[in-house]
Amino acid sequence: MNLPTATSVTRYFDNPAAHITLDETARHRRRMRMVSDRLDNGAAIVFLLDLPQARLLRHGDGLVLDDGRIIEVCAAPEQLMEVRGKDTRHLLSLAWQIGNRHLAAQITDTAIRIRRDHVIREMLIGLGASVEDIDAPFDPEGGAYGGAHEAHHHHAGQVHDHIHFDEHEHEHEHGHRHD
Structure with a gap:
Protein backbone atom coordinates (compact mmCIF):
# COMPACT_ATOMS: atom_id res chain seq x y z
CA MET A 1 0.00 0.00 0.00
CA ALA A 76 -0.15 19.94 21.86
CA PRO A 77 -0.23 21.59 25.30
CA GLU A 78 2.88 20.83 27.35
CA GLN A 79 3.95 21.39 30.95
CA LEU A 80 5.80 24.70 30.85
CA MET A 81 6.97 27.50 33.11
CA GLU A 82 6.11 31.07 32.19
CA VAL A 83 8.87 33.38 33.41
CA ARG A 84 8.29 37.10 33.97
CA GLY A 85 10.65 39.82 35.09
CA LYS A 86 10.08 42.95 37.14
CA ASP A 87 10.55 45.06 33.99
CA THR A 88 11.92 44.73 30.46
CA ARG A 89 15.57 44.99 31.54
CA HIS A 90 15.08 42.27 34.17
CA LEU A 91 13.33 40.00 31.65
CA LEU A 92 16.25 40.44 29.25
CA SER A 93 18.67 39.47 32.01
CA LEU A 94 16.58 36.35 32.74
CA ALA A 95 16.56 35.53 29.01
CA TRP A 96 20.36 35.68 29.03
CA GLN A 97 20.50 33.25 31.96
CA ILE A 98 18.12 30.84 30.20
CA GLY A 99 20.06 31.11 26.93
CA ASN A 100 23.36 30.55 28.69
CA ARG A 101 21.98 27.17 29.74
CA HIS A 102 20.98 26.30 26.15
CA LEU A 103 17.33 25.82 27.03
CA ALA A 104 14.69 25.89 24.32
CA ALA A 105 12.63 29.02 24.96
CA GLN A 106 9.52 30.63 23.54
CA ILE A 107 9.64 34.42 23.72
CA THR A 108 6.43 36.46 24.07
CA ASP A 109 6.03 40.22 24.51
CA THR A 110 6.00 39.92 28.31
CA ALA A 111 7.34 36.48 29.24
CA ILE A 112 9.58 33.55 28.39
CA ARG A 113 8.20 30.01 28.26
CA ILE A 114 10.45 27.05 28.99
CA ARG A 115 9.94 23.42 29.97
CA ARG A 116 9.34 22.76 33.64
CA ASP A 117 12.56 22.11 35.52
CA HIS A 118 12.79 22.46 39.31
CA VAL A 119 16.48 23.43 39.26
CA ILE A 120 15.97 26.18 36.68
CA ARG A 121 12.84 27.33 38.56
CA GLU A 122 14.84 27.83 41.77
CA MET A 123 17.60 29.67 39.91
CA LEU A 124 15.10 32.02 38.25
CA ILE A 125 13.20 32.69 41.49
CA GLY A 126 16.56 33.39 43.15
CA LEU A 127 17.16 35.98 40.44
CA GLY A 128 13.85 37.67 41.27
CA ALA A 129 11.71 36.18 38.49
CA SER A 130 8.04 35.37 38.76
CA VAL A 131 7.56 31.75 37.61
CA GLU A 132 4.13 30.24 36.92
CA ASP A 133 3.34 26.68 35.81
CA ILE A 134 1.18 26.58 32.71
CA ASP A 135 -0.04 24.00 30.21
CA ALA A 136 0.26 25.48 26.73
CA PRO A 137 1.57 24.72 23.25
CA PHE A 138 5.36 25.13 23.13
CA ASP A 139 6.78 26.90 20.09
CA PRO A 140 10.41 27.77 20.92
CA GLU A 141 12.65 30.08 18.94
CA GLY A 142 14.71 28.43 16.18
CA GLY A 143 18.46 28.08 16.37
CA ALA A 144 20.78 30.82 15.14
CA TYR A 145 22.24 28.64 12.39
CA GLY A 146 19.52 27.56 9.99
CA GLY A 147 16.44 28.06 12.15
CA ALA A 148 16.15 24.45 13.29
CA HIS A 149 15.72 23.98 16.97
CA GLU A 150 19.13 23.09 18.34
CA ALA A 151 18.57 23.11 22.08
CA HIS A 152 19.67 20.18 24.17
CA HIS A 153 18.41 19.20 27.56
CA HIS A 154 20.31 18.84 30.83
CA HIS A 155 19.47 16.39 33.55
CA ALA A 156 19.83 16.93 37.29
CA GLY A 157 23.44 16.64 38.41
CA GLN A 158 24.85 16.84 34.87
CA VAL A 159 27.94 18.98 34.33
CA HIS A 160 28.15 20.54 30.90
CA ASP A 161 31.30 22.28 29.68
CA HIS A 162 31.85 24.35 26.56
CA ILE A 163 35.01 25.69 25.00
CA HIS A 164 34.50 28.67 22.72
CA PHE A 165 37.04 30.49 20.57
CA ASP A 166 36.54 34.19 19.99
CA GLU A 167 37.87 36.33 17.16
CA HIS A 168 41.25 36.57 18.94
CA GLU A 169 41.63 32.78 18.71
CA HIS A 170 41.93 32.03 22.40
CA GLU A 171 39.56 29.78 24.25
CA HIS A 172 37.03 30.46 26.96
CA GLU A 173 35.57 27.67 29.07
CA HIS A 174 32.03 27.84 30.36
CA GLY A 175 31.03 25.20 32.89
CA HIS A 176 27.41 24.75 33.86
CA ARG A 177 26.18 22.58 36.68
CA HIS A 178 22.52 21.62 37.01
CA ASP A 179 21.75 20.01 40.37
Whole structure:
Protein backbone atom coordinates (compact mmCIF):
# COMPACT_ATOMS: atom_id res chain seq x y z
CA MET A 1 0.00 0.00 0.00
CA ASN A 2 1.43 3.35 -1.04
CA LEU A 3 0.89 6.00 1.60
CA PRO A 4 0.15 9.60 0.66
CA THR A 5 3.38 11.56 1.12
CA ALA A 6 3.96 15.07 2.47
CA THR A 7 7.09 16.58 0.93
CA SER A 8 6.43 20.26 1.65
CA VAL A 9 5.00 22.58 4.29
CA THR A 10 2.79 25.62 3.72
CA ARG A 11 1.34 28.38 5.89
CA TYR A 12 -1.32 29.28 3.31
CA PHE A 13 -4.31 26.97 3.09
CA ASP A 14 -8.02 26.66 3.78
CA ASN A 15 -10.06 23.68 4.94
CA PRO A 16 -7.46 21.08 5.95
CA ALA A 17 -8.40 17.44 5.38
CA ALA A 18 -7.29 16.61 8.94
CA HIS A 19 -5.20 17.77 11.90
CA ILE A 20 -2.25 16.18 13.62
CA THR A 21 -1.57 17.17 17.23
CA LEU A 22 2.05 16.81 18.38
CA ASP A 23 4.23 18.11 21.20
CA GLU A 24 7.31 20.18 20.35
CA THR A 25 9.67 17.21 20.32
CA ALA A 26 7.43 15.21 17.97
CA ARG A 27 7.12 18.26 15.69
CA HIS A 28 10.87 18.26 14.95
CA ARG A 29 10.95 15.81 12.05
CA ARG A 30 12.16 15.01 8.57
CA ARG A 31 10.92 11.57 7.59
CA MET A 32 8.48 9.26 9.33
CA ARG A 33 5.11 7.54 9.11
CA MET A 34 2.45 9.70 10.77
CA VAL A 35 -1.23 9.31 11.66
CA SER A 36 -3.59 12.28 11.79
CA ASP A 37 -6.04 12.88 14.61
CA ARG A 38 -9.31 11.05 14.07
CA LEU A 39 -11.78 12.63 11.67
CA ASP A 40 -15.48 13.07 12.45
CA ASN A 41 -16.19 9.65 10.90
CA GLY A 42 -13.68 8.00 13.27
CA ALA A 43 -11.06 7.37 10.58
CA ALA A 44 -7.58 8.86 10.47
CA ILE A 45 -5.23 9.66 7.60
CA VAL A 46 -2.02 7.65 7.60
CA PHE A 47 0.75 9.34 5.61
CA LEU A 48 4.51 9.54 5.16
CA LEU A 49 6.30 12.76 6.07
CA ASP A 50 9.31 13.06 3.74
CA LEU A 51 10.82 16.54 3.96
CA PRO A 52 14.15 17.53 2.35
CA GLN A 53 15.63 18.29 5.80
CA ALA A 54 14.63 18.08 9.45
CA ARG A 55 12.68 21.07 10.68
CA LEU A 56 10.46 22.16 13.53
CA LEU A 57 6.88 22.02 12.35
CA ARG A 58 5.09 25.06 13.77
CA HIS A 59 1.53 25.29 15.06
CA GLY A 60 -0.58 26.19 12.03
CA ASP A 61 1.75 24.69 9.40
CA GLY A 62 0.11 22.63 6.68
CA LEU A 63 1.67 19.38 5.49
CA VAL A 64 0.95 19.17 1.77
CA LEU A 65 0.17 15.62 0.66
CA ASP A 66 0.99 14.53 -2.88
CA ASP A 67 -2.75 14.04 -3.55
CA GLY A 68 -3.42 17.74 -2.75
CA ARG A 69 -4.89 17.31 0.73
CA ILE A 70 -3.39 19.25 3.63
CA ILE A 71 -2.88 18.06 7.20
CA GLU A 72 -2.78 20.96 9.67
CA VAL A 73 -0.17 20.74 12.45
CA CYS A 74 -1.47 21.56 15.94
CA ALA A 75 0.88 22.07 18.88
CA ALA A 76 -0.15 19.94 21.86
CA PRO A 77 -0.23 21.59 25.30
CA GLU A 78 2.88 20.83 27.35
CA GLN A 79 3.95 21.39 30.95
CA LEU A 80 5.80 24.70 30.85
CA MET A 81 6.97 27.50 33.11
CA GLU A 82 6.11 31.07 32.19
CA VAL A 83 8.87 33.38 33.41
CA ARG A 84 8.29 37.10 33.97
CA GLY A 85 10.65 39.82 35.09
CA LYS A 86 10.08 42.95 37.14
CA ASP A 87 10.55 45.06 33.99
CA THR A 88 11.92 44.73 30.46
CA ARG A 89 15.57 44.99 31.54
CA HIS A 90 15.08 42.27 34.17
CA LEU A 91 13.33 40.00 31.65
CA LEU A 92 16.25 40.44 29.25
CA SER A 93 18.67 39.47 32.01
CA LEU A 94 16.58 36.35 32.74
CA ALA A 95 16.56 35.53 29.01
CA TRP A 96 20.36 35.68 29.03
CA GLN A 97 20.50 33.25 31.96
CA ILE A 98 18.12 30.84 30.20
CA GLY A 99 20.06 31.11 26.93
CA ASN A 100 23.36 30.55 28.69
CA ARG A 101 21.98 27.17 29.74
CA HIS A 102 20.98 26.30 26.15
CA LEU A 103 17.33 25.82 27.03
CA ALA A 104 14.69 25.89 24.32
CA ALA A 105 12.63 29.02 24.96
CA GLN A 106 9.52 30.63 23.54
CA ILE A 107 9.64 34.42 23.72
CA THR A 108 6.43 36.46 24.07
CA ASP A 109 6.03 40.22 24.51
CA THR A 110 6.00 39.92 28.31
CA ALA A 111 7.34 36.48 29.24
CA ILE A 112 9.58 33.55 28.39
CA ARG A 113 8.20 30.01 28.26
CA ILE A 114 10.45 27.05 28.99
CA ARG A 115 9.94 23.42 29.97
CA ARG A 116 9.34 22.76 33.64
CA ASP A 117 12.56 22.11 35.52
CA HIS A 118 12.79 22.46 39.31
CA VAL A 119 16.48 23.43 39.26
CA ILE A 120 15.97 26.18 36.68
CA ARG A 121 12.84 27.33 38.56
CA GLU A 122 14.84 27.83 41.77
CA MET A 123 17.60 29.67 39.91
CA LEU A 124 15.10 32.02 38.25
CA ILE A 125 13.20 32.69 41.49
CA GLY A 126 16.56 33.39 43.15
CA LEU A 127 17.16 35.98 40.44
CA GLY A 128 13.85 37.67 41.27
CA ALA A 129 11.71 36.18 38.49
CA SER A 130 8.04 35.37 38.76
CA VAL A 131 7.56 31.75 37.61
CA GLU A 132 4.13 30.24 36.92
CA ASP A 133 3.34 26.68 35.81
CA ILE A 134 1.18 26.58 32.71
CA ASP A 135 -0.04 24.00 30.21
CA ALA A 136 0.26 25.48 26.73
CA PRO A 137 1.57 24.72 23.25
CA PHE A 138 5.36 25.13 23.13
CA ASP A 139 6.78 26.90 20.09
CA PRO A 140 10.41 27.77 20.92
CA GLU A 141 12.65 30.08 18.94
CA GLY A 142 14.71 28.43 16.18
CA GLY A 143 18.46 28.08 16.37
CA ALA A 144 20.78 30.82 15.14
CA TYR A 145 22.24 28.64 12.39
CA GLY A 146 19.52 27.56 9.99
CA GLY A 147 16.44 28.06 12.15
CA ALA A 148 16.15 24.45 13.29
CA HIS A 149 15.72 23.98 16.97
CA GLU A 150 19.13 23.09 18.34
CA ALA A 151 18.57 23.11 22.08
CA HIS A 152 19.67 20.18 24.17
CA HIS A 153 18.41 19.20 27.56
CA HIS A 154 20.31 18.84 30.83
CA HIS A 155 19.47 16.39 33.55
CA ALA A 156 19.83 16.93 37.29
CA GLY A 157 23.44 16.64 38.41
CA GLN A 158 24.85 16.84 34.87
CA VAL A 159 27.94 18.98 34.33
CA HIS A 160 28.15 20.54 30.90
CA ASP A 161 31.30 22.28 29.68
CA HIS A 162 31.85 24.35 26.56
CA ILE A 163 35.01 25.69 25.00
CA HIS A 164 34.50 28.67 22.72
CA PHE A 165 37.04 30.49 20.57
CA ASP A 166 36.54 34.19 19.99
CA GLU A 167 37.87 36.33 17.16
CA HIS A 168 41.25 36.57 18.94
CA GLU A 169 41.63 32.78 18.71
CA HIS A 170 41.93 32.03 22.40
CA GLU A 171 39.56 29.78 24.25
CA HIS A 172 37.03 30.46 26.96
CA GLU A 173 35.57 27.67 29.07
CA HIS A 174 32.03 27.84 30.36
CA GLY A 175 31.03 25.20 32.89
CA HIS A 176 27.41 24.75 33.86
CA ARG A 177 26.18 22.58 36.68
CA HIS A 178 22.52 21.62 37.01
CA ASP A 179 21.75 20.01 40.37
